[in-house]
Amino acid sequence: MNSPPTRSVALARLEAFVPLAAKYAGHRNFDLGVGKHTGVSSLSPYIRTRLVTEEEATRAVLARHSPSAAEKFLQEIAWRTYWKGWLEMRPEAWSHYLATLAEQEKSAAYGNAIAGETGIGCFDHWVRELLDTGYLHNHARMWFASIWVFTLKLPWQLGADFFLRHLLDGDPAANTLSWRWVAGLHTPGKHYLARAENIAKFTLGRFNPAGQLDEKSQAIPLDQIFTRQALHLPQNPKPQGRIGHLMFPEDLAMSPEDLGEIHATAAYLPASHQTSSLVTEFLNGAISSTLTERSGTRLGESFHSALNDWISAEKLDSIVISRPTVGFTRDFLTNQTLPPITHIFIRSWDRLLWPHATAGFFKLKEALPKIHASLAPQREGDLFPHL
Numbered sequence: 001m002n003s004p005p006t007r008s009v010a011l012a013r014l015e016a017f018v019p020l021a022a023k024y025a026g027h028r029n030f031d032l033g034v035g036k037h038t039g040v041s042s043l044s045p046y047i048r049t050r051l052v053t054e055e056e057a058t059r060a061v062l063a064r065h066s067p068s069a070a071e072k073f074l075q076e077i078a079w080r081t082y083w084k085g086w087l088e089m090r091p092e093a094w095s096h097y098l099a100t101l102a103e104q105e106k107s108a109a110y111g112n113a114i115a116g117e118t119g120i121g122c123f124d125h126w127v128r129e130l131l132d133t134g135y136l137h138n139h140a141r142m143w144f145a146s147i148w149v150f151t152l153k154l155p156w157q158l159g160a161d162f163f164l165r166h167l168l169d170g171d172p173a174a175n176t177l178s179w180r181w182v183a184g185l186h187t188p189g190k191h192y193l194a195r196a197e198n199i200a201k202f203t204l205g206r207f208n209p210a211g212q213l214d215e216k217s218q219a220i221p222l223d224q225i226f227t228r229q230a231l232h233l234p235q236n237p238k239p240q241g242r243i244g245h246l247m248f249p250e251d252l253a254m255s256p257e258d259l260g261e262i263h264a265t266a267a268y269l270p271a272s273h274q275t276s277s278l279v280t281e282f283l284n285g286a287i288s289s290t291l292t293e294r295s296g297t298r299l300g301e302s303f304h305s306a307l308n309d310w311i312s313a314e315k316l317d318s319i320v321i322s323r324p325t326v327g328f329t330r331d332f333l334t335n336q337t338l339p340p341i342t343h344i345f346i347r348s349w350d351r352l353l354w355p356h357a358t359a360g361f362f363k364l365k366e367a368l369p370k371i372h373a374s375l376a377p378q379r380e381g382d383l384f385p386h387l
Contacts, residue, residue, distance in 0.1 A: 109154060
């Protein structure tokens with residue numbers, strides 16, 4: 001997957017896909033192979049870093065289609081936010097994943113799996129595609145995870161870690177909880193079994209692992225129940241004086257206008273998770289292109305000294321940071337002492353959707369029509385009236 005990490009490329013891909021959004025439901029399940037993922041938008045790496053935001057993508061689609069016509073694609077955008085909101089209210093699921101990941105043994109079977117040497121043609125192909133491109137079609141991800149867990153009998157945590165290291169759009173919430181869902185842990189007792197017939201159908205016969213898959217396995221026994229915590233969404237701050245916007249690679253979008261004029265921008269890439277060279281290159285490129293557009297500063301490896309130098313050089317009175325979601329960035333910041341002038345803001349999209357992520361996706365799905373009605377343009381205009 002050729003993914004130049006710039007906002008201009010992200011917007012061009014969005015603009016190209018918007019006319020096709022109504023056809024997404026009929027084409028989204030077909031994995032046609034490397035370079036042929038034409039039934040999906042391939043926007044996920046850009047949305048993951050918010051080079052283009054979920055709200056921008058939603059508004060662009062609603063400017064061209066009715067919510068019912070593009071329902072499936074609009075729901076797909078919301079799924080990523082659902083996972084984040086669900087984990088915001090159950091952060092223990094993330095810490096539990098990290099703790100149990102550290103306990104897993106990397107067996108010879110694991111080595112064969114990540115080398116694409118299992119003998120299961122489709123699975124081995126997807127391993128190579130992931131390593132070479134940093135991307136897998138969503139349907140292939142489900143098949144891959146199911147084969148990993150139920151046919152190869154490997155720990156789901158190691159599979160989730162493999163994805164996080166290599167996916168350009170790797171997101172702690174969506175990735176961890178999707179793997180738990182496939183295994184039957186997110187919705188207890190309901191797991192996803194890859195079936196040879198289904199793979200043959202949606203790869204148009206490129207693969208047919210008949211007789212190679214365990215198609216009768218039971219869900220993994222529930223490991224732990226995570227208690228839902230209250231979701232606190234305080235009002236956004238009112239920073240004063242000269243304001244600096246400090247960004248991390250999970251959110252490179254402009255700060256909301258109601259925070260006031262931004263006088264300086266900086267970004268930092270925490271080295272808190274080992275990723276592939278493709279992922280590291282993409283994140284570094286996304287940061288660099290964003291800072292170039294805004295004449296911003298890349299903070300050096302020594303976070304505290306670089307941050308203080310930037311504050312001093314720009315004579316800042318306030319710093320604003322997009323609320324870090326549960327995952328590596330929040331883990332990093334939890335272990336840092338930020339200056340007292342730091343203010344955390346919450347994007348309107350997250351504020352709209354997170355409260356509906358208390359249980360399964362259905363509750364958020366029910367709320368989407370009203371949310372989309374609030375975002376749809378009131379009159380015809382440009383394709384991207386809010387970008």
